[in-house]
Amino acid sequence: xxxxxxxxxxxxxxxxxxxxxxxxxxxxxxxxxxxxxxxxxxxxxxxxxxxxxxxxxxxxxxxxxxxxxxxxxxxxxxxxxxxxxxxxxxxxxxxxxxxxxxxxxxxxxxxxxxxxxxxxxxxxxxxxxxxxxxxxxxxxxxxxxxxxxxxxxxxxxxxxxxxxxxxxxxxxxxxxxxxxxxxxxxxxxxxxxxxxxxxxxxxxxxxxxxxxxxxxxxxxxxxxxxxxx
Amino acid sequence: xxxxxxxxxxxxxxxxxxxxxxxxxxxxxxxxxxxxxxxxxxxxxxxxxxxxxxxxxxxxxxxxxxxxxxxxxxxxxxxxxxxxxxxxxxxxxxxxxxxxxxxxxxxxxxxxxxxxxxxxxxxxxxxxxxxxxxxxxxxxxxxxxxxxxxxxxxxxxxxxxxxxxxxxxxxxxxxxxxxxxxxxxxxxxxxxxxxxxxxxxxxxxxxxxxxxxxxxxxxxxxxxxxxxxxxxxxxxxxxxxxxxxxxxxxxxxxxxxxxxxxxxxxxxxxxxxxxxxxxxxxxxxxxxxxxx
Numbered sequence: 001x002x003x004x005x006x007x008x009x010x011x012x013x014x015x016x017x018x019x020x021x022x023x024x025x026x027x028x029x030x031x032x033x034x035x036x037x038x039x040x041x042x043x044x045x046x047x048x049x050x051x052x053x054x055x056x057x058x059x060x061x062x063x064x065x066x067x068x069x070x071x072x073x074x075x076x077x078x079x080x081x082x083x084x085x086x087x088x089x090x091x092x093x094x095x096x097x098x099x100x101x102x103x104x105x106x107x108x109x110x111x112x113x114x115x116x117x118x119x120x121x122x123x124x125x126x127x128x129x130x131x132x133x134x135x136x137x138x139x140x141x142x143x144x145x146x147x148x149x150x151x152x153x154x155x156x157x158x159x160x161x162x163x164x165x166x167x168x169x170x171x172x173x174x175x176x177x178x179x180x181x182x183x184x185x186x187x188x189x190x191x192x193x194x195x196x197x198x199x200x201x202x203x204x205x206x207x208x209x210x211x212x213x214x215x216x217x218x219x220x221x222x223x224x225x226x227x228x229x
Numbered sequence: 230x231x232x233x234x235x236x237x238x239x240x241x242x243x244x245x246x247x248x249x250x251x252x253x254x255x256x257x258x259x260x261x262x263x264x265x266x267x268x269x270x271x272x273x274x275x276x277x278x279x280x281x282x283x284x285x286x287x288x289x290x291x292x293x294x295x296x297x298x299x300x301x302x303x304x305x306x307x308x309x310x311x312x313x314x315x316x317x318x319x320x321x322x323x324x325x326x327x328x329x330x331x332x333x334x335x336x337x338x339x340x341x342x343x344x345x346x347x348x349x350x351x352x353x354x355x356x357x358x359x360x361x362x363x364x365x366x367x368x369x370x371x372x373x374x375x376x377x378x379x380x381x382x383x384x385x386x387x388x389x390x391x392x393x394x395x396x397x398x399x400x401x402x403x404x405x406x407x408x409x410x411x412x413x414x415x416x417x418x419x420x421x422x423x424x425x426x427x428x429x430x431x432x433x434x435x436x437x438x439x440x441x442x443x444x445x446x447x448x449x450x451x452x453x454x455x456x457x458x459x460x461x462x463x464x465x466x467x468x469x470x471x472x473x474x475x476x477x478x479x480x481x482x483x484x485x486x487x488x489x490x491x492x493x494x495x496x497x498x499x500x501x502x503x504x505x506x507x508x509x510x511x512x513x514x515x516x517x518x519x520x521x
Contacts, residue, residue, distance in 0.1 A: 101242045116269040116287035122337055135269040139241035163283060 009075040026053055026068035026079055039083035046070040049153030052125070052160070055079035065123045065157040085156030087167045092174070099182040101140030108171050111137055113164035120158035120168050126151045130158045130168050137171055145172060146179035232354065233300035234262035235291060237310035238270050239459040244307075244486070246503035247459065251306050251351065251488035257495040258359060258367065265295045265303065273309065274426070275316040282330055288317030289331055293342040302347040304354055306488065308384035308458035311350040315391045318348065350385065350393050351488075352401055352457065361408045369496035371410025375518050377490075378414050378451035379403050380442065382461045383422050402455060405487065409494035418445035423464040435464050436471045443472070443482055452514055453483040455490060462486060467508040483511035493520060 007022040013033055020029040027041055042050030051068035058076025068081060090107045097103045104111055111134060120130035133148035149172035158168040196202070212220065232255070240248040252262050269287050276284035291314065295303050305311040321327050322344045332341050355364060379402035386392040386399055394401035399420075403413035421442055424435025443465060446454055456462050466484040473479050484507070493499055499521045504512055515521045 114270065114287075115272065115283050116290050117283050118286075118290070118335070118337060131269065132267060135238075138270055139236075139238040141241065 009073055011073050012078040014080045020073060024073050026071050026073060027051060029073045030081060040081045044069045047153060049155035052155035052157045053081055066125045067155060085160060087156060087159050087170060089170050094177055094181055099142045099178040104137050110166050111171050114138060114166060115164055117163060119161050119163060123157040123161040125155060126153060128152055133172060134168055137175060142175050142178050143183050145175040149175060231261045231263045232304045233295060233302060234264050235268055235303045235305050235310060236264060237307040240307060244459040246506045247306055247486040247488060250486060250492040250503060253497050254488050254492035254495055257497060265298055265300060267294050271310040271313045272317060275313045282327055285317040285321055288314045289321055289342055290335060292318060292346045293338055296346050297340045302349060304349050304351055306351050309460060312384040312391060314348045352393050356401055361404060365408040368410055368494045370494050372490060372494050372520060373410050375411040376414050376450055376452045377406045377411045378416050378446035378454050379406060379419055380454045380456045380461060381420050382458050384458055386420060409490055414449045414451045416446045416449035418442040423461045425460055428464050436468050436475055439464050439468045440472045440476055447482055453485055455485050455487050457487050469509055481509045483509045483514050
């Protein structure tokens with residue numbers, strides 16, 4: 001049996017000892033051990049942010065965080081899986097908001113509790129300067145917050161670790177929405193293209209694509225020409 | 230001369246006219262306020278709890294990052310930032326255990342905090358480094374016949390270790406107003422508290438405090454109040470709407486940041502964007518005194 005010859009490491013999953021193949025990610029290690037993950041797992045590519053988790057490594061006092069699909073287990077690791085991050089998430093109508101600090105005062109007053117401890121930045125698996133974008137929001141610099149938080153995948157680890165109980169990633173999402181709607185440079189080409197779409201310019205082509213089989217669609221995709229004007 | 234500058238949050242939002250007028254006035258004086266990068270909130274109010282070091286981290290992180298950027302001093306405009314940065318620094322610097330804990334906690338920063346950095350208020354720079362006599366010579370639009378009440382509030386003079394002048398009888402703002410050509414009026418409530426953050430939870434307390442301060446200045450025939458604290462400016466200026474309702478016959482009085490008057494006296498044009506951030510419109514007074 002090829003699998004039995006693989007080098008194994010010991011991990012503690014929710015306190016219970018398991019032996020899993022070396023090189024496994026936390027997700028694959030848990031599945032190898034027999035856990036069926038229904039929540040807290042998604043794309044398995046490090047992009048969706050669904051599998052935020054916390055773990056501790058042997059001999060290290062630090063409680064670490066990461067994405068379970070991207071973090072490789074080490075011998076003696078203690079780990080678990082977080083199914084969901086329950087976080088404050090107000091509803092709002094973007095059309096009625098202004099891209100300044102007053103919006104955050106109203107919707108996310110907790111962001112002003114930041115004491116600049118930087119715990120959020122330490123927790124971020126994307127290496128985002130989380131505290132710096134929180135601080136940018138506090139001073140009303142929405143554009144900077146949108147820029148600094150651009151790589152956020154909304155895994156929620158920042159909010160889970162924040163001693164001031166701020167929900168950083170939902171603030172950042174709002175910042176990027178405000179930036180996109182009110183602050184970014186408007187594209188006249190986009191308006192033109194949207195008009196063309198609504199007028200049905202591409203309907204025929206879309207119908208043709210919809211009728212293609214997988215092979216033909218794939219070939220068409222790779223043969224496509226990209227025009228850059 | 231370049232002056233390393235720490236703005237603080239309010240100067241980027243509701244008090245942007247404070248920053249704008251300061252930068253422009255300093256340019257006329259031949260100095261650049263160079264904003265430090267990656268600054269964070271100062272921590273706002275200096276925490277009186279001595280066992281919660283987390284509340285001092287913001288201040289220390291700013292000092293550390295300023296040092297990393299090659300600065301050995303920082304200049305603030307906001308009285309609150311001046312007070313909080315200095316007091317947190319003194320608190321952390323004075324205890325080796327606290328210093329070690331804070332340093333250990335900030336392991337992700339590129340350098341360690343080494344205490345070797347000073348925080349000044351712009352008033353100290355104007356008076357001691359640039360010198361009032363030099364500024365006086367550059368006043369092109371003297372604030373003649375303007376009767377101004379200097380308002381220190383708490384944070385520029387208390388506690389006495391961090392007072393920018395004599396903590397009981399300061400004159401640094403009055404002396405400044407005189408060199409700008411204005412008449413500096415002394416009045417009994419210039420060191421009283423404006424009610425500070427009580428304005429959020431017990432507005433009536435701040436309304437009463439501000440009424441007493443403004444009324445004291447008005448009785449001494451002040452045309453306007455001058456401050457360097459965005460929180461005091463907010464309370465003294467924006468609460469006048471509430472004061473009018475509470476105290477029949479109260480007549481509004483404008484509240485200026487000292488840098489607006491400095492810029493104006495140095496010949497900079499009064500900017501419409503500054504007026505927009507005032508609750509009590511200062512334009513009628515400035516027009517009446519033929520300053521704009």
